[in-house]
Amino acid sequence: MPCLIAAPASGSGKTLVSLALSALARRRGCSIQTFKVGPDYLDPQLLSAASGRPCRNLDPLLCGESWVQQSFARHGGASELSLVEGVMGLFDGRGPSSEGSSAHVAQLLDLPVVLVVEASRQAGSLAALVRGFRDHQRDLRFAGVVLNGVGSERHEALLREALASIAMPVLGALPRHECLELPSRHLGLLPAHELSDLGERLNAWADLAERHLAIDALWPLLQAPLPSPGPSAADPAPGQSPVRIALASDAAFHFRYPEATELLEEQGVEIVPWSPLADEALPEACRGLILPGGYPELHAEQLAASQRSLAGLRQAAKQGVPLYAECGGLLLLGRSLLDLQGQAHPMAGVLPFDARKGRLSLGYRNARVSESSLVLEAGEELCGHEFHRWQLESVAAESGSLWQLEGWGNPSRPEGWGTATLHASWLHLHWGGCPQIPQRLAAAARRCPLT
Numbered sequence: 001m002p003c004l005i006a007a008p009a010s011g012s013g014k015t016l017v018s019l020a021l022s023a024l025a026r027r028r029g030c031s032i033q034t035f036k037v038g039p040d041y042l043d044p045q046l047l048s049a050a051s052g053r054p055c056r057n058l059d060p061l062l063c064g065e066s067w068v069q070q071s072f073a074r075h076g077g078a079s080e081l082s083l084v085e086g087v088m089g090l091f092d093g094r095g096p097s098s099e100g101s102s103a104h105v106a107q108l109l110d111l112p113v114v115l116v117v118e119a120s121r122q123a124g125s126l127a128a129l130v131r132g133f134r135d136h137q138r139d140l141r142f143a144g145v146v147l148n149g150v151g152s153e154r155h156e157a158l159l160r161e162a163l164a165s166i167a168m169p170v171l172g173a174l175p176r177h178e179c180l181e182l183p184s185r186h187l188g189l190l191p192a193h194e195l196s197d198l199g200e201r202l203n204a205w206a207d208l209a210e211r212h213l214a215i216d217a218l219w220p221l222l223q224a225p226l227p228s229p230g231p232s233a234a235d236p237a238p239g240q241s242p243v244r245i246a247l248a249s250d251a252a253f254h255f256r257y258p259e260a261t262e263l264l265e266e267q268g269v270e271i272v273p274w275s276p277l278a279d280e281a282l283p284e285a286c287r288g289l290i291l292p293g294g295y296p297e298l299h300a301e302q303l304a305a306s307q308r309s310l311a312g313l314r315q316a317a318k319q320g321v322p323l324y325a326e327c328g329g330l331l332l333l334g335r336s337l338l339d340l341q342g343q344a345h346p347m348a349g350v351l352p353f354d355a356r357k358g359r360l361s362l363g364y365r366n367a368r369v370s371e372s373s374l375v376l377e378a379g380e381e382l383c384g385h386e387f388h389r390w391q392l393e394s395v396a397a398e399s400g401s402l403w404q405l406e407g408w409g410n411p412s413r414p415e416g417w418g419t420a421t422l423h424a425s426w427l428h429l430h431w432g433g434c435p436q437i438p439q440r441l442a443a444a445a446r447r448c449p450l451t
Contacts (some may be wrong), residue, residue: 001086001111001112001221001223001224001225002076002081002082002111002221003082003083003084003111003112003113003114003143003218003221003227004037004083004084004085004086004102004106004109004111004112004114004118004221004225005017005018005084005085005086005095005114005131006023006086006089006090006102006103006106006113006114006115006116007081007086007089007090007115007117008089008090008117008118008129008133008437009088009089009118009394010088010089011118011143011197012116012117012118012148013116013118013148013149013174014085014086014116015043015046015047015085016148016174016205017049017114017116017146017148017172017174017213018047018050018083018085019032019046019047019083019202019205020048020205020206020208020209020213021083021213021218021222022034022047022050022051022083022211023050023202023205023206024205024206024209024210024211024215024221024262024336025051025080026050026206027203028049030078030080030081031052031053031079031080031081031083031361032053032079032081032083032222033051033075033076033078033079033081033224034047034048034050034051034053034055034056034059034082034083034084034085034100035054035055035056035057035058035072035075035076035082035083035085036055036056036058036084036085036087037057037058037059037084037086037087037101037102037105037251038057038058038059038063038088038100038363039057039059039172039201039364039385039387039428039430040057040087040361041254041255041256041257041293042233043055043085044056044057045254047085048315049198049202049258050202050205051230053170053381055080056071056072056075056258056429057257058071058072058084058105058109059100059103059433060099060100060104060306061093061110061364061383061429062098062364062383062384062385062429062430062432062433063130063430063432063433065108067432067433068105068108069108069109070110070228071432072109072225073225073226073227073228074227074228075225075410076224076225077225077226077227077228078224079224079228079301080223080224081158081222081224081293082222082223082224082225083221083222084105084106084109084111084247084261086101086102086106087102088102089101089102089103089135090102090103090115090124090133091103091136094363094364094369094407094408095407095408095409096408098137098194101365102121103137103140106140106274107137107139107140110413111141112141112142112143113140113141114142114143114144114146114171114182114218114221115130115133115142115145115146116145116146116148117129117130117145117146117147117148118148118149119148119149119150119155119159119336120148120149120150120151120176121362123155123158123161123162123370124158126159126162126163126166127162127163127166127168128421130145130163130166130168131166131168133137134168136168137170139231139399140315142168143169143171143221144168144170144214144217145163145168145169145170145171145393146170146171146172146173146174146213147159147170147173147174148174149174149175149176149306150173150174150175151175151176152161156173157178159173159294160173160368165251167218168432170214170216171213171214171217171218172212172213172218173206173212174212174213174436175212196242197327204407207316207425210290210344220376223355226267230399231344234380238447240267240268241268241446242268242269242270242290243268243269243270243287243288243442243446244269244270244272244283244285244286244287244445245264245269245270245271245286245287245288245289245290245322245441245442245445246272246273246274246282246286246289246290247271247272247273247274247289247290247292248274248275248276248289248290248291248292248329248332249273249274249275249292249381250275250276250277250278250279251277251294251295251299252276252289252294252295252296252299252302252303252328253276253292253293253294253296253328253329253332254292254294255292255293255294255326255327255328255428256292256293256297257430257431257432259430259431259432259437260292260431263411263431263432263435263438264438264441264442266438267438267439267442268442269438269442269445270287272286272311274289274309275304275309276309276310276313276332276414277299277302277303278305278306278309279308279309280306280308280309281308281309281312282309282312282313282316283366285449285450286321286444287321287322287446287450288321288322288324288441288442288444288445288448289313289316289321289322289323289324290324290325290329290441291323291324291325291326291329291330291332291333291415292326292328292329293326293327293328293329293428294326294327294328294329294435295328296329296331296332297331297337297338297340297355297357297390298339298340299338300337300338300339300343300345301339301343301345301349303332303337303347304337304345304346304347310347310348313348313350314348314349314350317333317348317350317421317422320420320421320448321421321423321425321448322374322422322441322444322445323350323374323422323424323446324374324375324423324424324441325422325423325424325425326385326425326426326427326428327387327388327425327426327427327428328388328430329424330351330424330425330426331347331355332347332348332359332444333347333348333349333350333424334348334349334350334351334352334354334355335349335351335352335353335354335394336346336348336354336355336394337354337355337390338354338356338357338390338440340353340357342357344356345434347379347383351417351424352394352395353392353393353394353395354392354393354394355390355391355392355393355395356390356391357389357391358389358390358391359389359391360389361386361387361388361389361391361426362386362387363385363386363387363407363408363409363410364382364384364385364386364407364408365383365384365385365386365405365406365407365410365427366381366382366405366406366407367381367382367383367384367403367404367405367427368380368381368403368404369381369382369402369403369418370401370402370404370414370418371402371418373402373418373419373420373423374418374419374420374421374422374423374440374441374444375423375436375437375440375441376418376423376440382429382433382434383433384428384430385427386405386407386426387428388426388427399414401414401416401417401418401425401426402414402415402417402418402424403416403418404415405427420445
């Protein structure tokens with residue numbers, strides 16, 4: 001049975017351990033399926049690059065417990081090895097609870113936990129820290145600890161003796177090394193496509209795994225689960241013709257789950273990549289458009305110069321082409337977008353707002369739909385995730401908003417835009433937990449006449 005690689009807190013090294021094991025598996029000629037707990041987009045891009053397979057998110061809040069179990073069995077069982085990388089600290093979930101946390105998923109899937117601990121400034125205190133995590137929830141199984149940031153052989157010996165006093169196995173000790181530093185920005189790690197030396201890093205990570213991790217003990221903890229059928233959308237109705245939907249896909253727009261395209265394809269949709277950054281015209285014969293999240297704020301000047309793309313977007317919206325936008329995709333629809341230097345750049349002007357850097361909005365949100373629109377029905381309740389530092393201002397009209405959002409520590413508020421042909425919101429949704437959305441989007445695209 002695979003393990004779940006967790007940590008006491010973010011920044012402890014669980015992503016690097018997961019990448020190192022994935023890189024080593026591929027070096028040894030083994031297929032490996034990676035999973036990521038929670039709503040993250042950036043770690044999965046790195047894990048996908050390391051494993052050569054799309055990383056799958058396991059989020060019981062966004063998708064439900066049953067879907068998580070089925071997805072894990074289906075995708076994990078299709079490879080020789082698999083592993084699950086946790087999110088934040090082991091017990092960090094929605095608000096102060098452990099709901100949706102790494103511990104929640106480990107318990108749900110009955111996975112042993114490998115705890116990665118940043119130990120560079122600890123000695124005997126490490127035993128107290130690890131004992132606290134081990135004993136906090138007694139129904140969790142701990143396979144052992146990986147030490148990260150070990151300074152010397154003497155330091156490692158101190159740490160091993162401390163953990164031996166509480167009968168906790170040590171599954172490796174990573175030294176401080178330059179290849180263990182991953183660059184990041186305001187929403188997390190740099191995406192895989194921005195690491196020009198990714199191939200070299202993967203080789204270095206595999207080397208470190210072989211030299212410093214207890215591979216003989218860890219390899220049995222990577223054995224894939226037994227294969228099982230997994231969740232899927234309903235098959236397209238007989239006689240449905242294929243329909244084309246354009247997907248913004250470039251360095252500015254790349255936050256999406258693999259299930260998003262898969263569920264649309266099961267509805268008979270042909271996904272056509274489209275790059276606003278390259279100033280491409282909208283693909284011919286497309287009857288729908290998806291603008292996913294990403295980093296448009298980092299490319300605001302180039303996007304503003306992409307007049308052909310922006311004009312095509314405005315024309316599509318005017319003609320009633322079904323348009324679905326999330327987070328960064330929402331920013332492309334506004335009047336203007338301020339970049340990191342505070343310079344304003346004109347966007348498509350489909351929606352009446354300007355956007356600039358502001359406070360961080362982060363966390364799960366419960367959404368209650370106010371009125372029926374492109375992909376939602378009035379009264380439906382969904383769970384999504386909000387994560388952005390840019391905020392809307394000079395909003396000309398917020399009335400008739402898409403839904404009411406509320407989350408822990410956040411009062412209920414109206415948010416988003418929704419019409420018969422438009423869905424635009426800050427909220428990220430995982431369509432595995434709401435398969436009616438790709439079904440409705442595909443149906444709306446079929447109703448849209450070619451222009």
